[in-house]
Amino acid sequence: MMDGLLQGFGVLMTFQNLSLCLIGAVLGTLVGVLPGLGPATTIALLLPISLKLDPTGAIILLAGIYYGVAYGGTITSVLMRIPGEASSVVTCIDGYAMARKGRAGAALGIAAIGSFIAGTFGVLGVMLLSPPLAELVIAFGPWEYAALMLAGLSLIAFFAASGVAKAALMALVGLFLGSVGLDPITGTSRFTFGIPALVDGVNIAPLALGLFGLSELLFLALSGDKKPEILRPPSTLLGFMPNRTEWKRSAMPIARGSVLGFFVGLLPGGGAVLASFLSYAVEKRLTKYPEEFGKGAIEGVAGPESANNSGTAGAFIPLLTLGIPSNAVTALLLGALLVHGVQPGPMILERQPELYWGVIASMYLGNFILLVLNLPFVGFFVRALEVPRRFMATAILLVCVIGTWSTGLNHFDVLLAAAFGIVGFLLRRGGFDLGPLVLAYVLGPTLERSLRQALLISDGDLTQVVHHPIALGFLIVSAAVLLSGLVFRKRPAVVQDGGS
Amino acid sequence: MEIAMKRRGLILGSSLLAVPALAQARWPDREVTVLVPFGAGGSTDVSVRAICAEAEKILGVPMQIVNRTGGQGTAAPTQVSQARPDGHTIGSAAMSGLAIAPHMFEVGYTLDSFAYLPGTARFLYGIGVRADSPYGSIQDLVNAAKARRITFSATGPPNNLGLFDLNRKYGTRFGFVPFQSGAEAVTAAIGGHVEATSQTPPEMIPAIQSGRMRMLASASPARWKEFPDVPTLREAGFDVTIESLLGFVAPRGVPAERLAVLGDAIQRAAAMPAVEEALGRFGMVPAIQTAPEFERAIREGFVRYGEQLREAGLARR
Numbered sequence: 001m002m003d004g005l006l007q008g009f010g011v012l013m014t015f016q017n018l019s020l021c022l023i024g025a026v027l028g029t030l031v032g033v034l035p036g037l038g039p040a041t042t043i044a045l046l047l048p049i050s051l052k053l054d055p056t057g058a059i060i061l062l063a064g065i066y067y068g069v070a071y072g073g074t075i076t077s078v079l080m081r082i083p084g085e086a087s088s089v090v091t092c093i094d095g096y097a098m099a100r101k102g103r104a105g106a107a108l109g110i111a112a113i114g115s116f117i118a119g120t121f122g123v124l125g126v127m128l129l130s131p132p133l134a135e136l137v138i139a140f141g142p143w144e145y146a147a148l149m150l151a152g153l154s155l156i157a158f159f160a161a162s163g164v165a166k167a168a169l170m171a172l173v174g175l176f177l178g179s180v181g182l183d184p185i186t187g188t189s190r191f192t193f194g195i196p197a198l199v200d201g202v203n204i205a206p207l208a209l210g211l212f213g214l215s216e217l218l219f220l221a222l223s224g225d226k227k228p229e230i231l232r233p234p235s236t237l238l239g240f241m242p243n244r245t246e247w248k249r250s251a252m253p254i255a256r257g258s259v260l261g262f263f264v265g266l267l268p269g270g271g272a273v274l275a276s277f278l279s280y281a282v283e284k285r286l287t288k289y290p291e292e293f294g295k296g297a298i299e300g301v302a303g304p305e306s307a308n309n310s311g312t313a314g315a316f317i318p319l320l321t322l323g324i325p326s327n328a329v330t331a332l333l334l335g336a337l338l339v340h341g342v343q344p345g346p347m348i349l350e351r352q353p354e355l356y357w358g359v360i361a362s363m364y365l366g367n368f369i370l371l372v373l374n375l376p377f378v379g380f381f382v383r384a385l386e387v388p389r390r391f392m393a394t395a396i397l398l399v400c401v402i403g404t405w406s407t408g409l410n411h412f413d414v415l416l417a418a419a420f421g422i423v424g425f426l427l428r429r430g431g432f433d434l435g436p437l438v439l440a441y442v443l444g445p446t447l448e449r450s451l452r453q454a455l456l457i458s459d460g461d462l463t464q465v466v467h468h469p470i471a472l473g474f475l476i477v478s479a480a481v482l483l484s485g486l487v488f489r490k491r492p493a494v495v496q497d498g499g500s
Numbered sequence: 501m502e503i504a505m506k507r508r509g510l511i512l513g514s515s516l517l518a519v520p521a522l523a524q525a526r527w528p529d530r531e532v533t534v535l536v537p538f539g540a541g542g543s544t545d546v547s548v549r550a551i552c553a554e555a556e557k558i559l560g561v562p563m564q565i566v567n568r569t570g571g572q573g574t575a576a577p578t579q580v581s582q583a584r585p586d587g588h589t590i591g592s593a594a595m596s597g598l599a600i601a602p603h604m605f606e607v608g609y610t611l612d613s614f615a616y617l618p619g620t621a622r623f624l625y626g627i628g629v630r631a632d633s634p635y636g637s638i639q640d641l642v643n644a645a646k647a648r649r650i651t652f653s654a655t656g657p658p659n660n661l662g663l664f665d666l667n668r669k670y671g672t673r674f675g676f677v678p679f680q681s682g683a684e685a686v687t688a689a690i691g692g693h694v695e696a697t698s699q700t701p702p703e704m705i706p707a708i709q710s711g712r713m714r715m716l717a718s719a720s721p722a723r724w725k726e727f728p729d730v731p732t733l734r735e736a737g738f739d740v741t742i743e744s745l746l747g748f749v750a751p752r753g754v755p756a757e758r759l760a761v762l763g764d765a766i767q768r769a770a771a772m773p774a775v776e777e778a779l780g781r782f783g784m785v786p787a788i789q790t791a792p793e794f795e796r797a798i799r800e801g802f803v804r805y806g807e808q809l810r811e812a813g814l815a816r817r
Contacts, residue, residue, distance in 0.1 A: 040539075043541075044539050044540040044541065044567065045540070047540040047541045048540060048549065048565070137687070138687060138690055138691040138712075139691060140691070141688055141691055141692075141693030142677075142688070142693060143693075182572060182604075182605065184678065184680070185678055186813070186814060187604050187605075187656050187657075187678075187814060188604060188605060188814075188816050189605040189606070189816075192605075194606065196570075196571050196574075196575070196578070196606075196607075196608065197570070197571075199570075199571045199572055199574070199605060200570055200571065200572065322687070322706070322707075322710075323683065323703070323706035323707075324683045324684075324686075324687050325681070325683055331541075331681065331683075332539070332540070332541045334541075334683075335540070335541025335542055335545075335546070336541055338546075338702060338781055338782060339541065339546055339781065341781055343705065343706055343709070344706060345706035345707075345709060345710050347706075347709060347710065410570070449680065453677050453678070453679070453688075456651070456675060456676070456677045457651050457675075457677055457693065457694060459649065459675070
């Protein structure tokens with residue numbers, strides 16, 4: 001293995017591959033910062049260009065974009081409450097609250113450091129655990145996915161800051177939004193009202209940008225000319241960094257997020273998004289300061305931001321060892337490999353060791369580059385908060401509209417985002433949490449598809465689940481989560497997740 | 501919006517070129533845009549890029565590939581059908597968008613919305629089981645499916661229609677379990693969650709080569725070149741094939757002489773060895789058809805798939 005890694009660094013130490021690693025990381029950060037423009041779109045755009053490169057170089061570049069995005073996605077979530085990527089939605093909650101308390105630098109700093117630790121941990125995992133974990137992926141069938149998604153949904157019990165009934169209602173709305181589009185089994189259209197743009201379902205970009213970004217804009221507009229509450233950021237680099245207490249409180253969330261995200265990221269489906277929500281729920285459960293969650297708890301940033309990074313690394317295991325992409329981005333990477341005539345699978349280590357180890361080595365270096373790139377810019381990004389509110393609001397609007405438009409080149413999506421903006425504003429004013437809505441929207445389609453697949457396989461017999469121990473395990477976990485979240489929880493102070 | 505902008509460009513372009521001396525110039529005089537219904541890096545995209553890379557050498561103008569995804573592969577044909585019929589906007593077309601999707605949900609075009617260009621390639625399909633499955637041949641599998649329900653994974657039509665046809669003609673009970681992507685379908689089969697799969701080479705070949713899957717039959721008109729010993733369904737005695745072709749269409753109303761120029765270039769390009777190699781990486785084979793042959797194949801496919809989808813209960817009402 002050490003030989004392999006050394007060979008990998010040998011492959012990496014050419015001018016071309018080093019530059020590609022750097023370009024990938026920088027591009028990834030940029031793409032992460034720009035809401036709407038996601039890694040899938042960018043990689044698709046760059047794929048034709050990457051054909052001019054050798055396969056190792058091409059994958060180093062494209063993979064760099066992929067894991068770089070998980071770094072950049074945090075920035076707008078913290079500064080503007082606009083999720084840069086779906087996997088940073090949950091960061092909007094406490095990251096933005098921290099920014100309003102003047103701790104934007106700490107939030108961004110801990111996110112970058114957590115991302116680095118988790119990303120490096122993820123690559124280590126890919127290197128050491130690939131073959132056994134590939135078997136785990138194969139062991140997951142429809143029953144197992146359905147049960148896993150159910151366990152994920154049970155997490156809303158922890159988001160129920162506004163009360164169980166409200167959270168459940170939001171989850172139902174999310175499930176409904178996730179069911180728009182073609183029926184996953186019969187392929188006929190549902191709730192599309194004859195609108196062609198809805199055949200592919202409600203896109204995550206208008207949903208997330210509308211509910212979080214545009215609704216915040218309405219709050220800003222309503223708050224009038226009040227002075228922004230942002231404290232003047234310190235002028236030294238160290239002043240931006242998390243302080244001692246924040247470090248101490250973040251250490252365990254980063255560790256837990258790294259492990260959690262890696263395993264969830266392995267599995268096809270909502271990988272990074274599920275990982276970030278899961279980590280948030282776990283931290284909220286374990287923290288000594290539950291009353292701070294929703295008001296700027298650093299654990300709520302450190303955990304999820306670590307989880308979504310190790311998740312991106314985890315997704316490389318099924319891709320490289322089985323040729324199974326676990327999300328849209330790795331599907332594109334698979335396409336890139338095939339275009340170059342590289343057949344991923346267990347044979348890749350024997351047939352193309354220079355590619356396998358070259359990519360692994362580039363991921364170690366890439367994560368380091370990202371850390372070095374991101375930290376010094378934290379101060380720069382935090383200064384953006386000094387921008388007067390009327391300019392900031394215009395920028396938020398512009399970013400949301402362009403972000404929505406760029407994902408599908410579809411004006412319907414922009415209208416949809418506007419509608420979600422108003423809905424999000426009203427819901428937040430009514431004291432509803434938007435977390436359960438997004439979580440249910442992301443998990444719902446996989447839950448429905450897997451459950452219906454399982455029922456097709458068993459010919460409609462729900463009791464067949466007893467033959468699937470992994471699935472049973474998840475069901476027990478969901479029950480336990482629901483119980484501990486609903487029955488045994490301390491009565492929380494009602495958290496108003498609404499603007500000013 | 502996008503179309504409107506393109507139109508403005510066209511008007512500007514044609515007014516600049518409205519000089520008498522140039523009126524007789526060779527067509528095409530500027531780039532041809534090719535709309536691809538699926539994203540970059542997939543089998544359709546790569547095949548179309550390979551063909552167009554050769555065709556633009558013959559035409560002498562660039563062919564610009566635009567990935568117009570959405571609407572389950574129907575957004576691109578919709579845009580082609582609405583484009584200005586001057587031959588500068590064409591699209592790649594396959595059975596899925598033209599002959600299958602209209603049976604399943606509402607689309608903004610009919611088969612008469614297009615002028616047809618040549619067909620270029622054929623998708624391959626195969627039937628596989630996991631390596632330790634008790635079924636060693638396609639006959640074993642079919643016999644088992646006559647005795648009891650056998651589940652199989654596939655993405656949507658046409659991948660699943662081969663086994664539906666077996667059900668119809670030979671009284672088997674294959675139960676279709678849909679999966680979102682080919683990779684998930686194949687994984688479900690090698691994990692033993694379903695008993696068989698009907699998919700395409702890019703996902704099946706790694707599973708077979710790593711010893712996790714056994715291929716029982718090619719569901720296409722020909723055997724796969726990677727597994728020359730595995731028979732086609734037809735050779736095994738079952739009158740069933742899945743036919744899906746990749747070709748090109750233009751908006752209806754493009755002048756015949758322009759269609760001829762484009763058609764000639766596409767047909768010659770598709771015969772190049774570089775194209776065959778690119779197709780092979782994504783499990784496709786060249787299948788060159790003249791424009792009328794391609795049109796007939798699509799129209800026949802539309803009728804045949806319509807019947808099969810209705811019988812399978814997958815067509816919209």
